Amino acid sequence: MNNQGQFKLNIDFTGMMRNQQNPKGLSKEDLADLQNLLQQAQTSLNTRWQAGELDFSKLLPAMKDQVSEIVDYADNVAGRFENFVVLGIGGSALGPLAVHQALTHYYYNELPSEKRGNRPRFYVLDNIDPHRVHELLEMLDPDKTLFNVISKSGNTSETMAQFLVVRDMLRRRCPDTYAEHIVVTTDKAKGNLLPIAEKEGFRRFVIPQGIGGRFSELTPVGLLAAAICSIDIEQLLEGALSMDRWVRETQGVFSNPAQLRAALAYLSWQKGKNISVFMPYADGLKTMADWYAQLWAESLGKSYDRQGRVINVGQTPVKALGVTDQHSQVQLYVEGPDDKVITFVTVEKFRESQAIPSDPELPADIQFLGGRTLEELLSAEQKATEYALTLAQRLHQKIVLPRLNAHAIGQLLLLLEWETAYMGELFNINAYDQPGVEEGKNGTYALMGRKGYEGRKQEIEEYAKIRYRLEE
Numbered sequence: 001m002n003n004q005g006q007f008k009l010n011i012d013f014t015g016m017m018r019n020q021q022n023p024k025g026l027s028k029e030d031l032a033d034l035q036n037l038l039q040q041a042q043t044s045l046n047t048r049w050q051a052g053e054l055d056f057s058k059l060l061p062a063m064k065d066q067v068s069e070i071v072d073y074a075d076n077v078a079g080r081f082e083n084f085v086v087l088g089i090g091g092s093a094l095g096p097l098a099v100h101q102a103l104t105h106y107y108y109n110e111l112p113s114e115k116r117g118n119r120p121r122f123y124v125l126d127n128i129d130p131h132r133v134h135e136l137l138e139m140l141d142p143d144k145t146l147f148n149v150i151s152k153s154g155n156t157s158e159t160m161a162q163f164l165v166v167r168d169m170l171r172r173r174c175p176d177t178y179a180e181h182i183v184v185t186t187d188k189a190k191g192n193l194l195p196i197a198e199k200e201g202f203r204r205f206v207i208p209q210g211i212g213g214r215f216s217e218l219t220p221v222g223l224l225a226a227a228i229c230s231i232d233i234e235q236l237l238e239g240a241l242s243m244d245r246w247v248r249e250t251q252g253v254f255s256n257p258a259q260l261r262a263a264l265a266y267l268s269w270q271k272g273k274n275i276s277v278f279m280p281y282a283d284g285l286k287t288m289a290d291w292y293a294q295l296w297a298e299s300l301g302k303s304y305d306r307q308g309r310v311i312n313v314g315q316t317p318v319k320a321l322g323v324t325d326q327h328s329q330v331q332l333y334v335e336g337p338d339d340k341v342i343t344f345v346t347v348e349k350f351r352e353s354q355a356i357p358s359d360p361e362l363p364a365d366i367q368f369l370g371g372r373t374l375e376e377l378l379s380a381e382q383k384a385t386e387y388a389l390t391l392a393q394r395l396h397q398k399i400v401l402p403r404l405n406a407h408a409i410g411q412l413l414l415l416l417e418w419e420t421a422y423m424g425e426l427f428n429i430n431a432y433d434q435p436g437v438e439e440g441k442n443g444t445y446a447l448m449g450r451k452g453y454e455g456r457k458q459e460i461e462e463y464a465k466i467r468y469r470l471e472e
């Protein structure tokens with residue numbers, strides 16, 4: 001559909017602002033006072049953009065140029081395979097999952113093939129739990145399955161282990177064709193996956209060098225998985241590009257959506273809101289909250305600023321789902337510690353409408369529901385929660401998606417990526433590395449017997465000697 005772009009995402013930040021019900025909210029002056037800092041951030045981001053450090057934005061046109069290659073490949077293999085399995089973790093899994101859930105039938109895999117447009121079922125294996133791995137492989141016919149190994153670094157132990165398990169199974173079960181069952185998405189020049197893919201003749205797609213895992217959804221990492229399931233990746237990129245232009249071509253906190261969102265996050269963080277709740281009111285966006293959590297946590301949770309001073313910044317992302325979590329977490333948001341800022345994500349018009357039947361025989365207390373729709377109920381619950389939070393003087397805002405379509409999802413992804421980049425500038429940190437996860441990786445190598453990590457192994461074993469444990 002080419003008219004998806006006529007509907008634009010908007011940000012409603014009323015719930016962040018001071019008003020009669022919430023005197024603890026922000027003022028327009030608070031936001032305006034941040035203007036100088038935001039201007040500096042924009043200048044710095046422009047410089048980084050030129051230098052190729054923000055390729056998640058800069059390479060969007062190049063990604064658009066790859067659409068036909070990706071779609072051709074996807075159309076080709078979609079006819080041959082009944083199952084498509086992503087092997088990956090973190091940024092190499094969460095984006096494909098989020099976009100798939102947002103833009104396909106909620107029970108996609110359960111649909112009969114013709115209702116899926118004869119496209120493969122879709123699975124994302126983003127963990128190494130032996131039950132799950134075993135049970136998935138047990139269920140799938142290897143002859144009819146295509147595995148997409150995704151790893152930016154080409155070194156991640158979890159993904160490499162999954163790959164070895166799958167490759168071994170394919171070699172045994174389809175010895176003549178096993179290489180046709182694996183497609184690899186990785187860096188152009190680095191990592192251990194690349195030489196294996198080259199040697200064994202796996203089809204390859206490239207993750208551009210300047211794009212880190214959590215910013216990689218709109219590269220072949222996510223585009224291939226989406227195209228396999230017939231998602232309109234052209235519109236996805238079109239939406240992303242439209243948000244990209246909006247962010248890069250406008251100035252000022254009241255005009256630029258990424259500056260506004262980052263400013264609100266920064267000011268609320270300064271007021272002690274150490275937790276950022278992402279709460280979509282659409283089941284299709286449930287895993288978008290997982291994707292956002294990695295983006296926000298890995299990018300902004302840092303020990304040091306750019307000058308090497310210890311600052312220990314970050315805002316803990318929390319995933320919630322409306323209305324489900326109204327009946328689980330909202331009690332805490334309204335009455336618990338005032339340490340959260342909540343982002344609702346709503347959809348103006350759902351793909352389907354569901355009427356609630358009327359029945360005059362029903363007791364009056366539920367009769368009022370009859371004749372309304374589930375969308376109306378969902379929206380009423382979201383607005384009522386918003387108001388309850390305002391009365392409790394809690395900060396909240398809302399990203400409104402006009403539709404749950406590829407264009408809007410492209411816009412949302414880029415907005416969240418850009419606001420993270422801005423937040424990194426406001427914190428004066430490197431938002432593109434993740435040194436905090438290295439220690440755990442090195443320890444795993446050591447415990448699993450990787451050469452060169454013997455010293456670390458000894459250290460861990462020494463540490464593990466003293467345990468505090470309760471046993472019956």
Ligand SMILES: O=P(O)(O)OC[C@H]1O[C@](O)(CO)[C@@H](O)[C@@H]1O
Nearest residue numbers: 089090091092151152153156213
């Ligand atoms: O795509 P890769 O290189 O396998 O990395 C997977 C994930 O591991 C991390 O490097 C660390 O958790 C993430 O940043 C990344 O998304």
